[in-house]
Amino acid sequence: xxxxxxxxxxxxxxxxxxxxxxxxxxxxxxxxxxxxxxxxxxxxxxxxxxxxxxxxxxxxxxxxxxxxxxxxxxxxxxxxxxxxxxxxxxxxxxxxxxxxxxxxxxxxxxxxxxxxxxxxxxxxxxxxxxxxxxxxxxxxxxxxxxxxxxxxxxxxxxxxxxxxxxxxxxxxxxxxxxxxxxxxxxxxxxxxxxxxxxxxxxxxxxxxxxxxxxxxxxxxxxxxxxxxxxxxxxxxxxxxxxxxxxxxxxxxxxxxxxxxxxxxxxxxxxxxxxxxxxxxxxxxxxxxxxxxxxxxxxxxxxxxxxxxxxxxxxxxxxxxxxxxxxxxxxxx
Amino acid sequence: xxxxxxxxxxxxxxxxxxxxxxxxxxxxxxxxxxxxxxxxxxxxxxxxxxxxxxxxxxxxxxxxxxxxxxxxxxxxxxxxxxxxxxxxxxxxxxxxxxxxxxxxxxxxxxxxxxxxxxxxxxxxxxxxxxxxxxxxxxxxxxxxxxxxxxxxxxxxxxxxxxxxxxxxxxxxxxxxxxxxxxxxxxxxxxxxxxxxxxxxxxxxxxxxxxxxxxxxxxxxxxxxxxxxxxxxxxxxxxxxxxxxxxxxxxxxxxxxxxxxxxxxxxxxxxxxxxxxxxxxxxxxxxxxxxxxxxxxxxxxxxxxxxxxxxxxxxxxxxxxxxxxxxxxxxxxxxxx
Numbered sequence: 001x002x003x004x005x006x007x008x009x010x011x012x013x014x015x016x017x018x019x020x021x022x023x024x025x026x027x028x029x030x031x032x033x034x035x036x037x038x039x040x041x042x043x044x045x046x047x048x049x050x051x052x053x054x055x056x057x058x059x060x061x062x063x064x065x066x067x068x069x070x071x072x073x074x075x076x077x078x079x080x081x082x083x084x085x086x087x088x089x090x091x092x093x094x095x096x097x098x099x100x101x102x103x104x105x106x107x108x109x110x111x112x113x114x115x116x117x118x119x120x121x122x123x124x125x126x127x128x129x130x131x132x133x134x135x136x137x138x139x140x141x142x143x144x145x146x147x148x149x150x151x152x153x154x155x156x157x158x159x160x161x162x163x164x165x166x167x168x169x170x171x172x173x174x175x176x177x178x179x180x181x182x183x184x185x186x187x188x189x190x191x192x193x194x195x196x197x198x199x200x201x202x203x204x205x206x207x208x209x210x211x212x213x214x215x216x217x218x219x220x221x222x223x224x225x226x227x228x229x230x231x232x233x234x235x236x237x238x239x240x241x242x243x244x245x246x247x248x249x250x251x252x253x254x255x256x257x258x259x260x261x262x263x264x265x266x267x268x269x270x271x272x273x274x275x276x277x278x279x280x281x282x283x284x285x286x287x288x289x290x291x292x293x294x295x296x297x298x299x300x301x302x303x304x305x306x307x308x309x310x311x312x313x314x315x316x317x318x319x320x321x322x323x324x325x326x327x328x329x330x331x332x
Numbered sequence: 333x334x335x336x337x338x339x340x341x342x343x344x345x346x347x348x349x350x351x352x353x354x355x356x357x358x359x360x361x362x363x364x365x366x367x368x369x370x371x372x373x374x375x376x377x378x379x380x381x382x383x384x385x386x387x388x389x390x391x392x393x394x395x396x397x398x399x400x401x402x403x404x405x406x407x408x409x410x411x412x413x414x415x416x417x418x419x420x421x422x423x424x425x426x427x428x429x430x431x432x433x434x435x436x437x438x439x440x441x442x443x444x445x446x447x448x449x450x451x452x453x454x455x456x457x458x459x460x461x462x463x464x465x466x467x468x469x470x471x472x473x474x475x476x477x478x479x480x481x482x483x484x485x486x487x488x489x490x491x492x493x494x495x496x497x498x499x500x501x502x503x504x505x506x507x508x509x510x511x512x513x514x515x516x517x518x519x520x521x522x523x524x525x526x527x528x529x530x531x532x533x534x535x536x537x538x539x540x541x542x543x544x545x546x547x548x549x550x551x552x553x554x555x556x557x558x559x560x561x562x563x564x565x566x567x568x569x570x571x572x573x574x575x576x577x578x579x580x581x582x583x584x585x586x587x588x589x590x591x592x593x594x595x596x597x598x599x600x601x602x603x604x605x606x607x608x609x610x611x612x613x614x615x616x617x618x619x620x621x622x623x624x625x626x627x628x629x630x631x632x633x634x635x636x637x638x639x640x641x642x643x644x645x646x647x648x649x650x651x652x653x654x655x656x657x658x659x660x661x662x663x664x665x666x667x668x
Contacts, residue, residue, distance in 0.1 A: 184526070289489065292390055
């Protein structure tokens with residue numbers, strides 16, 4: 001293409017006929033470029049379709065056997081004859097850990113991002129930024145082991161007994177924070193997840209906060225706004241779409257995280273209501289049992305995988321819809 | 333450029349020589365991996381022939397041998413004779429291990445505590461909830477037991493250890509058999525799941541008032557507080573090499589078709605109740621006869637010279653009488 005461009009300048013002087021030919025060559029090049037990139041984009045859809053099809057094929061025996069009751073059964077008894085498999089426990093664990101993780105990570109992540117872009121002195125910016133990036137670089141197995149050996153015991157021995165006592169006698173909260181304290185629990189898994197997704201929220205928020213035109217902020221400061229008011233009324237509304245995108249990316253990671261969660265969640269297919277009791281997530285269940293499974297048991301695990309796929313898809317769709325409604329509101 | 337060429341050339345040479353040496357390939361159970369790799373190492377030094385064993389789990393090992401992608405498969409849970417016939421496979425036990433209950437209880441030293449099968453089942457069923465429960469107290473009159481809740485620890489991953497442990501509980505407790513049953517992964521009524529033997533060992537090691545079950549080697553190497561068990565003859569036994577071997581020797585191998593025998597709750601006054609053999613699977617009519625013959629040479633060598641190496645790693649060698657029977661099976665069943 002570069003050669004052609006050089007030639008063209010010469011040709012232009014030569015006359016209208018050559019010029020048309022050169023334009024034709026440009027057009028051909030553009031068409032080729034268009035189709036190449038289009039093929040790349042479509043290949044994503046094909047791969048995705050292939051994954052869905054193979055998941056459905058693998059899950060088919062379980063779908064036939066259990067049907068919709070798979071979604072509402074809380075029992076997981078692969079050794080039973082015939083096996084009784086239900087996804088309610090893992091679905092519950094996946095949602096609970098992800099929600100708690102996001103509840104913890106969103107305010108902290110946004111807080112870090114706001115501090116870094118609006119308030120942080122220059123010399124402190126790099127160390128904090130690096131620390132956040134480092135968090136993202138730690139392999140999940142390391143988080144799992146740290147949770148197993150350090151965070152789990154700490155939580156069970158110091159934090160959980162305190163929280164259980166604090167909420168004793170309060171309706172609802174009493175059940176959510178019920179004992180006994182456990183090294184491996186839904187809550188500990190949520191904490192690990194929160195730390196793991198923090199960099200996603202922070203990094204993306206920092207990037208989009210930087211895109212706010214200084215003129216807007218300066219104008220706001222000029223009419224006497226406080227830093228908090230500038231952040232709330234100028235920075236956040238301006239970057240809302242990007243921030244939510246970061247949060248969704250983090251939520252996607254939280255829903256699918258496997259290794260770290262398997263280590264610290266306790267892997268129990270139960271729904272107790274207490275976040276201090278062991279539970280399991282879809283991905284942890286698959287990772288734990290897949291290697292030694294066969295027949296209907298394995299098919300059920302693949303069906304769990306399909307459900308995770310659908311769950312993630314639904315979450316992303318919901319996020320898109322929410323964004324669209326926000327845009328509309330902003331438009332009015 | 334020359335540098336890259338020489339690297340490529342070196343790679344090609346390495347690839348061709350390793351292909352030429354015709355390594356035996358095997359895949360399956362993770363539990364015997366340490367001893368198989370130790371044997372393979374010694375065998376390579378002695379004969380120059382290598383063995384490539386991938387510990388990918390029993391279930392995957394069975395799939396690989398059925399798909400004929402490996403020379404032999406390895407599994408902790410034996411295949412039933414019908415299934416062996418269907419797939420045209422031969423099966424035999426290669427080496428044994430034992431499963432021991434471990435506890436973390438203040439003031440209790442290794443070997444001081446005793447459980448019997450029904451009590452162990454009730455703990456894992458969640459029926460026995462505290463350490464000072466009469467069922468435990470009756471077995472341990474000399475111990476001062478706290479009123480704390482028992483933290484039950486078990487495997488989260490599907491495993492042969494769980495298969496044998498739940499098989500034992502099914503044999504000694506009707507309640508366990510109907511409510512939970514046996515398998516590599518079961519519906520645990522209580523407890524937290526930790527990954528692998530090392531996960532259970534680690535979790536029991538650091539959680540006060542907990543109980544778990546691990547392969548003997550893990551209990552020993554992690555210096556965990558193991559407990560004794562009451563065996564099928566009603567005698568209390570401690571987890572020792574002698575007790576494990578007694579269980580294997582007292583087992584009725586001669587009448588077990590396809591060596592389908594799970595070594596739990598075996599007769600004998602000195603037998604440890606939860607021992608487990610790990611099995612090898614090979615095709616009776618292998619497609620690659622040379623590799624198959626080579627594998628059998630390795631197994632023969634392992635039975636002849638591998639006992640000491642196995643014991644060093646806390647595995648239990650097969651009793652000589654069983655080995656003799658297995659070698660007969662080879663010459664009768666496997667065509668090479």
